[in-house]
Amino acid sequence: MTRGSLRVRDTQLRELMDDPDCDLAGLRHTYAQLRVVNRLVAGWRRVYRQRIRPLLRTGQTTTLLDIGSGGGDVARTLARWARRDGFALAVTAIDPDVRAHAFAVAQAPAPGVTFRQAGSADLVAEGSRFDVVVSNHLLHHLDAAELHRLLADSERLARRLVVHNDIARSRLAYAAYRVVSRPFGGRSFIHIDGLRSIRRSYRVEELAEVVAEPWRVAGQFPARVLLLRDSQPQRRRASGPGRRLRASRA
Secondary structure: OOOOOOOOOOOOOOOHHHOOOOOHHHHHHHHHHHHHHHHHHOOHHHHHHHHHHHHOOOOOEEEEEEEOOOOOHHHHHHHHHHHHOOOEEEEEEEOOOHHHHHHHHHOOOOOOEEEEOOOHHHHHHHOOOEEEEEEEOOHHHOOHHHHHHHHHHHHHHEEEEEEEEEEOOOHHHHHHHHHHHHHHOOOOOHHHHHHHHHHHOOOHHHHHHHOEOOOEEEEEOOOEEEEEEEOOOOOOOOOOOOOEOOOEEO
C-alpha cells in the first residue's frame, strides 16, 4: 500500500489518544471536542429514532450499555433524548481506560447514566444483561481477535439489540474531515487522530466479510457503518452457520 492510500485499512497506524503516555491535557481536549464531532457526524440521532426508540415503553425502564464510552457524551445524549421523549432509559457507560473514566465522571452528573471503569468481559463475568448494547467509534481500534471477542461479549450482554456504530472509510470522508477538523486540532488530537481513524476504519463491504450471521452490516449517511444484531434477525435467502453477510443500506 502506498503512503496515505485509502484502498485498504491501515491497521499499523496508532492513534495518539491510545498511547498510555500521551499528553493528558491534549487527551482531555480531545474528549471535550469529540462531543462536537459525534454530534455532527456520528449519526446517533438517526440510530436512536429508527432503532432504539421503538424499543422504549412508557412506564418501563429500558437498560442500555455503552461499551468503550470514552468521554461519555454518547451515553449522556441517548439518556437525554429518551428522557425528553418521556421514557426511562438507564445507561451504563463503561471504558477500561482510567483516563477516559476520570474525564467522564468529572463532568456534571447526567440523570440516568452510570459510568464504570470496566471492559465488556468484566460485565459478562458478572452475568450482567442489558436490553440494548451500543458502541461508538470502537470497531476500528480493534484487531481481528479483539473484534470477535467484542461480538461474543455483545451477544451475551444484549437481550434485544446491538448497534456498533463506526466510521466508514472513504476518500470523501477523509478529504472533508481533513478540512473541517484542522481549526480544532491546536490543543487536541482531534485532527490527527480523526484522519488516522478513517484510515483504520472498515468500508461497509469489508466489515460484512469478517462477520457472520446473525450479525448484519448497514451503511448510514454520512460515512457511517453499523454492525447490528437484534433478537429477530432479518431473513435471508441463503442460510447456514458462519455464512458471510451482504452489506445493506440503512
